[in-house]
Amino acid sequence: MLFPVSYRVNAAGHMEVGGCDLVDLAREHGTPLYIYDEATVRQRASEYVAAMGEAGQVLYSAKAYASPHFLRVVADEGLGLDVVSAGELHLALKSDFPRERIHFLGNNKSVEDLESAYRAGATIVIDGDQEFDLLRDIVPEGQRTPVMLRLSPGVKPDTHDHISTGQLDSKFGFSIESGAARAAVEKALQHPRLELVGLHSHIGSQIFALDAYADAMEIMLDLLVQLRDELRFEPRKLGAGGGLGIAYTRNDDPPTPREFVETVRSAMVAGCGRRDLKVPELVVEPGRSIAGPAGMALYTVGSIKDIPGVRRYVAVDGGMGDNIRPKLYGARYEAFLASDPDHAPDGKVTIAGKYCESTDILITDIEMPQLKPGDIIAVPAAGAYCLAMASNYNGMPRPEVLMLGDGKARVMRRRETLDDLLAAEVF
Template sequence: MFLHGTCRQNQHGHLEIGGVDALYLAENYGTPLYVYDVALIRERAKSFQQAFTAAGLRAQVAYASKAFSSVAMIQLAQEEGLSLDVVSGGELYTAISAGFPAERIHFHGNNKSREELQMALEYHIGCIVVDNFYEISLIEELCKESGYTVDVLLRITPGVEAHTHDYITTGQEDSKFGFDLNNGQTERAIEQILPSNHIRLLGVHCHIGSQIFDTAGFVLAAEKIFTKLDEWRESYSFISKVLNLGGGFGIRYTEEDEPLPATVYVEKIIEAVKANAERYSFSIPEIWIEPGRSLVGDAGTTLYTVGAQKEVPGTRRYAAVDGGMSDNIRPALYQAKYEAISANRIEEEHNTTVSIAGKCCESGDMLIWDIDLPEVKAGDLLAVFCTGAYGYSMANNYNRIPRPAVVFVEDGEAHLVIKRETYEDIVKLDLPFKTKVKQ
């Protein structure tokens, strides 16, 4: 059994997170419940930053807030001195509502709307990561109308495929994201931006995928980009001030996963940038990275209460919990795998094989297949680990199930940071349908 961060077994034989008993959390805040280990998030943030500090390089570590966005999480990112990535007007509005410094916000997305870009300009955010030709024209038009100027990075696809699930690879040539580095699209984009009086081209950005367990992809991406930077210096007198190599750093979901320490990813990126800058006689650009999952993923634990069970003789035993694909859609969407324990009976031998089913009306609503737990009883508290990324952010109201609450724990204290939705919340935007009265 592997316990992440500050998780441990306390004297009562219960799971404890951040010094707080999981049973206390369930009794006070209900289940399903997302619990975040704040100390682990802080530790991860510092480890990414310290690697750059030790190298004496200019850098920005931007939290990719799509992993988990809330006012409290954005405020925690600010406390830790991080920059911030947003990918929608909603995430941008959350950041501004949290008081996050606009100049440290970077706006991503492959189909930013006119309204979203206008919002970004009005808030004077630090950078827009431009994804396509339509967006360049739209930004130019909005800037001319308003008189604003804005810094941008060009998102490029360097033709590097990360070894990950097809749905979460983004750096290959056939991708909905960015300008292809190899077919002339990026050059056309540069030619469109450089003459502008309103758009300042800071540099380039790439993101090769997610849940990456080695550094080879980052090294290869850096090599491909610098080859092009050398050409663009000659062709356009353009020198990239910023090189953003994205995120995608893997975490440990199960025993089979073997991620590298955060410092190793950063050190290899720095080594690759330095080597290529020297090779082509460039000054070392400011390096940006975008950890999301690797900051919050394994800091999150979801607590569930066990309810019904079903035995299929000779085949499988099911234990259903009070959540499922409405609070964690990743197993259904990505075939994602997780580990779990009985949080109220850690000390008992986990010798009964069960499959954890969700309560949604879908055969595919399975959280974990075939996991060993103590003899399962109704009312048991199940803790599923590493749900901090893309759990709450992908949560939904399928079957009109309210989304869970979110609690931060640190140094023995628990803080409710997102309230549990109510049935009243579910229907508050609904409007009645009035039929015509028959004469």
């Protein structure tokens, strides 16, 4: 699924999402412009919730993309939320996200992070010894706050090294292999201000091979046996993280949310059965696989530079400031001419951004039809970790963001102004 579920080519031959013509939207709202298809967000979120059923809880990972209306749609579909900073939590609370469904993660939480998480009543997922000490001061005497522990199961999934997190050599999680996980559980159980409700893991992101989750589950369950036998502790919740991959190009064929949940759940249920363990509540926290396929970036073609026999550069009005992923992870995207997406290709081009870095290339060597300045280019699968990592590098305002559905475009985030760029400056 490269395109949003409501995508089609309309009678004008233009790309259309949510009943809205993307060429018209680009003209009316300007570019770079990010659009989300509400139907896709709801379809992906509800597929997770339906697959999970009564077996546990689905959280949306806010780091993939968050804005008030987007979070309301996610909450409306029954999901909880995974946040990793006081800032993400602030946005969630301002968006009226149900606070009892929020989990607060992060490998180096500040006092401010932990205080805000405690005040909000979020479940804190402890990731590091220092948090035990900080929470002793934050949680008042006589109270206990619900926590989980982030563990590192020592599994290396088949994904880019930079988004692989579950192996021993990682900044995330208490390692099971080294004994740190068992020690952390013991510490949490003895802590006077904590109620240990569960254990958590997240092995990486953009994962296609689901067996890595089954492997991680086996390792977690072996630990559970040890914890039951040695510490008489059986967790109420078991977190398997997020990480399901999505299609960025037409050659990608990722598993579905249902297949992901069923793999993890059956590994957990069967593994508990084999070990005679109580089956915990399963928690998953997908981000990319909900926001990613719902989003598209629209750019306008500007300068075109031919280097005969070498390369044809087509520059667009965005780039690494709104999508750093090609440079951060070597991510690969497709691009389409929004006014005629099925037009036959005319040759290879390299789509460059407008930032003052020679590495600011969105797509290298992609077959495109003949392009001219003013053409609108659409990049699918741009809904996750693009705007979320956007910057104002080179003094560029961040793009406007729309939610599309039923032929209507709702502005979720307005385009930044030049004065927004100066908002925190002291003159």
